[in-house]
Amino acid sequence: MPTGDGAVPPAAELVGVTKRFGDVVANDGIDLAIARGEVHGVVGENGAGKSTLMSILYGLHRPDAGHVLRDGRRVRLRSPADAIAHGLGMVHQRFRLFPELSVAENVVIGAEPTRRGMLDLAAAGREVERLGELYGLRADPRARVGRLPVGVRQRVEILKALYRGARVLILDEPTAVLTPGEAARLFEVLRTVTRSGVSVVLVTHKLGEVLTATDRVTVLRGGRVTGRFTTSGTTAAELVVAMIGRSPAAAPARRSPTAERAPYALEVDGLTVRDRDGVVRLAGVSFGVRPGEIVGLAGVAGSGQRELVDAVTGLRTPGPGDSGRVLLSGRTVRGGREPDVAYVPEDRHGRGTAAAMSLRENLVMGDQRSSALRGRFGLSSSAVRDRARALVESFGIRAASVDAPISTLSGGNAQKAVLARELSRPVGVIVVEEPTQGVDVGAQEMIHGLLAEARDRGRAVLLQSSELTELRALSDRVLVLYEGRLVAEVPGDEATDERLGAAMTGAPASADAPRTPPADDTSVAGVEP
């Protein structure tokens, strides 16, 4: 194991770390050394043990065996407070900020500068500016955090860690919430930070990031280290093999050309949606999806995707400020869950499943009133069980039993269950949000295959995803939302990161701009490619 410079001990080192949860060995004798001033990538599929390992480094879990060294000295990390005291800082995937407080207040919280026992906000502001200057992390100390873009909020999290004296910064999937442009800026910041001797641990599953932003990489699989690489000397293919233990399958082929001119199965016509405060969330959005095609939906989080999907699935009851229509083969969608649209929601835990219900009960949701499941006295438990077993079988869901709570399934298998339920509906339109979020590479391939298969069977698929590679691999066209407007429509094979990224951040309109009718014009339906 290289430890950077032979004379200088690593900034942080995990030695022989093993952690078990019941029968599951999450970490199995892992050695990991983070050199001073390097960006160290930690990659692996979901369930590879990344999170557990980082939790141990940040004092959230205690290892069953092995220990942690800081600058060559053994340290005991019983809590995050211990970790912070030893100069370890963590930026979580979900920010832990107070939206109502200012940047300065958020940065100093828990270790506030005081003057005669009173909070010294001026000093806090100066400190934020000094740190920002030092690390190239500029943020207005007086700005209220809730009003800042996500990229800046993340900067505040990093500032918070640095303010508390972090010399080793752990970033957990930091780009999951960022646009490509913001991600590039983050990597610049990381460069500046490491120049002053701070080490960065970058936990991610995106190989592109690993290759652009790190100095060295450690790959985990099944709780063990399966590869250690110097970034400049490795390739994405090499990393993938280490991650999944084999070469990945080829991406599913694009659509069948038969469906070219079929009428739209799903049509959104001049859709304008306002939230409770009257703020426009969607402004005159029009497009159509034909049977046998996958239309991608890109955009920075909060650009109107949620409102659009809720309108299409009927989960949003139109408010007084709304206008426009959603049509399914010519029929208007009204409020209340639309039975003719299959829907795989992004929020698997909050919307897609009920954790405490059994797999069986989760698999029939939405179909509970169908005659196929009706018995002589109400819901037929044998019909429900048969349906569940059939779905488990045909979609390869791994579960101890259909009677086990769905919360006992792994993320990938729970997602497969949601897909099984929705894709087995005999409907022509499928709306899918973030289908592969939080699932491993193997399940990703399968899920992509399922979506391609649905398309080949003549379903119309609307695919919302924050993974540009996913959109590129599957979509026939990609629509880009920016601040509630449809700002671009890009053919799938031309959808480069640059082109999508520019549209996602509202860059000046180019040839990509679709002929979107204005909000008050309802005569034009759909956008022709």
Added chain:
Amino acid sequence: MNAGPGGAGRRAARRLAPAAPAALAVAGALGLTTVVMVLAGIDPARAYPALVNGALGDGNLEYTVGAFVPTLGMALAFAIPLRAGEFNLGGDGQMALGGITAAALTLAAPLPAVAGVALPLTAAALAGALAAGISAPLHTRLGIPAIVTTLLISTPAVSLASYLVRFPLAERGTGIAETPVLPDAAHLPSIGDSGYVTIGLPLVLFLTAAWLYLDGRTVIGYETRATGLNREFARYGGVRVDRLALTALAGGGACAGLVGGLIVLGPPYRFVDGALTAPGYTFTAIAAVLLATGRPPAVPFTAALMTILQVGGEGMERDAGVPGQLTQIVQGLVIVIVAVMATVRHLRVRRSRPGGRGRDGVAPQAREAGA
């Protein structure tokens, strides 16, 4: 359903396993109560036999069964909305309104035999349903949790019943706030000789069976459970969750109202101010439902247990001079222990999951109770 070749022994063990936490809670509560007794200078060897005798001894059993009926009825009043994730703490008000409605109807328009009982009981159930049903739109439209509104509506509802019995419906000249005795046609037919046990018993047992069937076997039961466990998931699945919350709360309220009617139409066949709420059926029933930890079939049994403690406590006070409040200590401890066990289990599940992050803010007790 999943009978293996292993035989009846293992099957029985599996059937009984879920009851273990409840048994543990009761045992723990009794243990701690014993400690309290000893500290207070009470001899447990005298107190406990007095408790058992007070509940199940000669002549007391009928009285206990009589108290079991309202307790089980009120358990339904709490358990039905709970399955949909709504907390009904307003049982007292719903019961009082049901009782006063039954009394008022009977006194205003005396009816012949069967209708004389059936109609007031129906009206009582409707009054309770109305009182509880208000809380559904308050939750689903205005976002005020039912746990708050049911409790807040309860007090004025009890007061309204109290006003009615003191003034418009009062029996003159007794000095007690009570209605006149109801006409004979409105008296519940009794079972046995004492008059304590009426046809209220089979009625409540039938309602319990009907609820267990609805909950476990039907679409509406499935949708109710889904709503209680994850409202957004149910909405996503096409369940009309707002209407379901109304049905569940109104159903619970109807049970409470019915209990009020049953008490008024039973001995002493009049609405006596405070007589409905004083025995504390509402909260004894809540303790029973929580003790059942999300297993509806256990509710009749936990309700019976709680009734025995309640009635036995009165006997204990009478025969052994031990304060009846001790049984309230037992009930309180049962709830605390159930809550602590649910929390511990929740924490353990969270900790044994790699990554270990809790995903939602739902209190573990609430989830456990609604499970």
